[in-house]
Amino acid sequence: xxxxxxxxxxxxxxxxxxxxxxxxxxxxxxxxxxxxxxxxxxxxxxxxxxxxxxxxxxxxxxxxxxxxxxxxxxxxxxxxxxxxxxxxxxxxxxxxxxxxxxxxxxxxxxxxxxxxxxxxxxxxxxxxxxxxxxxxxxxxxxxxxxxxxxxxxxxxxxxxxxxxxxxxxxxxxxxxxxxxxxxxxxxxxxxxxxxxxxxxxxxxxxxxxxxxxxxxxxxxxxxxxxxxxxxxxxxxxxxxxxxxxxxxxxxxxxxxxxxxxxxxxxxxxxxxxxxxxxxxxxxxxxxxxxxxxxxxxxxxxxxxxxxxxxxxxxxxxxxxxxxxxxxxxxxxxxxxxxxxxxxxxxxxxxxxxxxxxxxxxxxxxxxxxxxxxxxxxxxxxxxxxxxxxxxxxxxxxxxxxxxxxxxxxxxxxxxxxxxxxxxxxxxxxxxxxxxxxxxxxxxxxxxxxxxxxxxxxxxxxxxxxxxxxxxxxxxxxxxxxxxxxxxxxxxxxxxxxxxxxxxxxxxxxxxxxxx
Numbered sequence: 484x485x486x487x488x489x490x491x492x493x494x495x496x497x498x499x500x501x502x503x504x505x506x507x508x509x510x511x512x513x514x515x516x517x518x519x520x521x522x523x524x525x526x527x528x529x530x531x532x533x534x535x536x537x538x539x540x541x542x543x544x545x546x547x548x549x550x551x552x553x554x555x556x557x558x559x560x561x562x563x564x565x566x567x568x569x570x571x572x573x574x575x576x577x578x579x580x581x582x583x584x585x586x587x588x589x590x591x592x593x594x595x596x597x598x599x600x601x602x603x604x605x606x607x608x609x610x611x612x613x614x615x616x617x618x619x620x621x622x623x624x625x626x627x628x629x630x631x632x633x634x635x636x637x638x639x640x641x642x643x644x645x646x647x648x649x650x651x652x653x654x655x656x657x658x659x660x661x662x663x664x665x666x667x668x669x670x671x672x673x674x675x676x677x678x679x680x681x682x683x684x685x686x687x688x689x690x691x692x693x694x695x696x697x698x699x700x701x702x703x704x705x706x707x708x709x710x711x712x713x714x715x716x717x718x719x720x721x722x723x724x725x726x727x728x729x730x731x732x733x734x735x736x737x738x739x740x741x742x743x744x745x746x747x748x749x750x751x752x753x754x755x756x757x758x759x760x761x762x763x764x765x766x767x768x769x770x771x772x773x774x775x776x777x778x779x780x781x782x783x784x785x786x787x788x789x790x791x792x793x794x795x796x797x798x799x800x801x802x803x804x805x806x807x808x809x810x811x812x813x814x815x816x817x818x819x820x821x822x823x824x825x826x827x828x829x830x831x832x833x834x835x836x837x838x839x840x841x842x843x844x845x846x847x848x849x850x851x852x853x854x855x856x857x858x859x860x861x862x863x864x865x866x867x868x869x870x871x872x873x874x875x876x877x878x879x880x881x882x883x884x885x886x887x888x889x890x891x892x893x894x895x896x897x898x899x900x901x902x903x904x905x906x907x908x909x910x911x912x913x914x915x916x917x918x919x920x921x922x923x924x925x926x927x928x929x930x931x932x933x934x935x936x937x938x939x940x941x942x943x944x945x946x947x948x949x950x951x952x953x954x955x956x957x958x959x960x961x962x963x964x965x966x967x968x969x970x971x972x973x974x975x976x977x978x979x980x981x982x983x984x985x986x987x988x989x990x991x992x993x994x995x996x997x998x
Contacts, residue, residue: 719742725750908952
């Protein structure tokens with residue numbers, strides 16, 4: 484690893500990012516570390532001055548710790564005596580230089596990438612579940628839940644962001660390659676494009692699962708149009724595209740894919756009864772065969788010659804219940820097929836995949852059945868509750884839910900809308916309030932709830948809210964603990980406070996009730 488000043492300048496000029504440079508001496512000087520955190524600077528390193536919270540003192544600290552080059556959108560006196568690369572966009576520059584610094588690890592990986600308002604994590608886990616045995620456990624994964632950069636336990640760790648900063652992303656890709664990984668399945672958030680974390684990265688296969696309003700707010704996307712635009716960039720930067728034909732805004736999504744990809748390399752999938760627009764051929768269709776409360780079964784069929792050539796059609800079974808998960812599974816099977824897997828290996832690989840925080844179930848004697856699920860916006864909540872209404876024949880549903888602070892403001896109205904449609908009882912509680920007041924977040928959710936449809940209690944202590952919900956439930960009731968899934972932290976005023984996870988709390992409540 485490493486990069487010369489000359490190479491940096493050439494890369495930045497090639498992308499019209501370099502405004503000016505101040506080079507102290509030899510252009511062939513090579514720096515051997517790269518960071519945007521002044522506390523992690525090593526000798527002879529390059530330091531990136533990025534972020535709204537950047538302060539010049541950080542550059543001084545980086546210089547004191549051994550940085551010899553800095554990249555910034557403006558010159559700083561604190562950088563006197565250092566090489567300076569002044570750029571038009573620091574995040575684009577950082578992504579391009581990060582890829583080069585780590586010697587373009589993406590070129591040694593077959594990269595399958597997912598975007599969508601919901602289903603990214605489930606689809607990523609399903610895809611890795613198929614590819615891991617096919618590739619002799621050489622499939623890495625970067626997901627909302629965890630990052631897998633190698634086959635050993637110590638090479639798997641929890642994620643901080645769905646898609647991390649570019650320096651961290653390419654660092655982990657390099658780790659994966661060095662650990663022998665040949666394939667990578669990754670989630671790509673809209674924020675990754677909004678903040679240029681994946682600028683310059685091209686995927687072998689790019690998925691667009693769905694789009695509904697989310698992540699709209701002062702700290703995220705200013706408008707839905709901006710959100711959609713960022714989501715579409717994944718397709719623009721993919722060699723092959725796979726699209727859920729049932730997504731909202733399908734015409735815009737398909738048009739974005741065709742700007743850089745031939746129609747022969749675009750695959751569409753949908754449920755068996757979906758009526759496609761005139762002139763649109765659906766490559767793959769999935770048909771539910773049977774679903775119970777422990778497994779779901781479906782059949783995947785090909786509708787075009789290019790689909791048949793992948794040899795992935797057949798009957799499938801999932802551990803993860805929910806008809807909406809069949810759509811995620813269909814996507815995953817296509818992704819694995821484009822990566823070289825064929826039936827029946829695809830069926831074997833996906834059959835026993837379990838996903839942390841997705842549809843985890845607990846029966847509480849003399850009380851209801853508890854489900855923990857990551858459902859964290861209107862679309863995923865409606866899909867989840869609708870499934871329960873159908874499968875359990877219109878049960879009494881109790882939901883424990885909160886909404887995160889500092890982001891996704893539109894989710895609060897969305898939760899209220901979903902509860903009005905499908906729940907009878909709700910406990911509004913804490914879920915990563917960040918720097919906002921928890922009561923303010925709760926009030927915003929409650930403002931949209933119809934008290935004639937939903938009986939609401941506010942209990943900001945999440946553990947107490949879970950206790951109250953389970954204790955109140957009766958046999959036949961469904962208790963949904965939504966939003967956090969397997970998350971083991973609560974984010975409060977900049978501090979990641981340990982949280983035992985919703986399921987651990989639920990099990991403790993169940994044990995108490997058993998006496």
